[in-house]
Amino acid sequence: MTTNTSQSKKFDPLGWYSSKLDESPMITKALTAAFVAGGGDVGCQWIVQRNKDGFTWDPARTGRFAFLGLSLIAPVSHHWYGFVMSRIPGVGAGVIAKRVACDQLFFAPLFIPAFVTSLKLLEGSSISKALKEVKDSFVDMYTSNLLLWVPAMAFNFAFTPAKYQVLFSNCVGFIWNTWLSWKTQEEGKETVAEEEEKVAVE
Template sequence: MLSVLRRSRPVVSRPARVCYSSATTKSSSGFFRNAWDSYTSLLETHPLSTKIATGGAIAGLGDVGCQLVLEDDKEKHKPLLDVKRAAIFTFLGGFLISPVLHVWYGFLGSRLPGVSAAAVAKRLALDQLGFAPTFLPVFLSSVLTLEGNKEQIPDKLRADWWTVTKANWGVWVPAQILNFRFVPGPMQVLFSNVVGLLWNAYLSAF
């Protein structure tokens, strides 16, 4: 009789745990699916404003993470988090980078449509040999201006432009091959925002 009871106990408890775990998993997956569906719907109805909000949030949170995790700041009496810098990256991510990329990627997609090797190569060449070397000085100048260091722009660009441009090619050439080949047009700015987390960590050194 005792042996029968012992064998029966696990049979009662296990299904309850499995059912609870299964319900939790389904609830989590349903939440993320609904959130993603809402985001893609907003991209269709309000593409620019959605990209502005997403780009600003990703850039700001990325800079906060960079300051707290990646940077080893040994200066005394300096706050753990530079709120002004995070605000600058949030503003530029939302109101400079995202709108510009929205227009630029739209232009590339309309003029050079398709995902063939030739189309991707042409878009990549225009992006990395034309757009990137031109936009980088705009971005760096914007950062310095918002930091209150506008007078440093000429010297900073002379000293860092070529170094930053070469580093840009190391990150963005492979990233943009993937972006132009595999990512749907409406999602390309979001993809660039995510890659920008790594890129902004590098730029913070300048």
């Protein structure tokens, strides 16, 4: 009785993803970020609408978040993490604290406005209107960012291998993007309502 040595191996998702990171790191990270950012928006839309008449998906809105994941989040995160890891090498609590501080004191205050401004421009807002919305919502967004990302990035820099760090941040980003989607869309609705009220008064 012969044994079949050519039996197909079980599919290993992590192994497959790891090989794609080795073969095409930027493309793999960009597609992952697009999926996560778009998925976060779909989750947000569902959460907001779940108690209403029914879920009506806005694909254009999801597409904007996915596009920013592809073109902004992934490439910026890829190069930023590489920069931080190379400039602050080593292990230990002190090193991790320096990386997190650098990430949250320098990167986050620049990236959040860049992301929100880009999103508003994609929605058709003028640059002045987009910047005003960023100014009005920045403190709230940055505070919420610190609550989520400080512990998340401490874990990421401490325990996640370098090539998986963008993937880890994308997983945490699913939660963040769901909240950010809600925040940016609610801010936009409030701004429109204020403008309509102003016009009515005039």
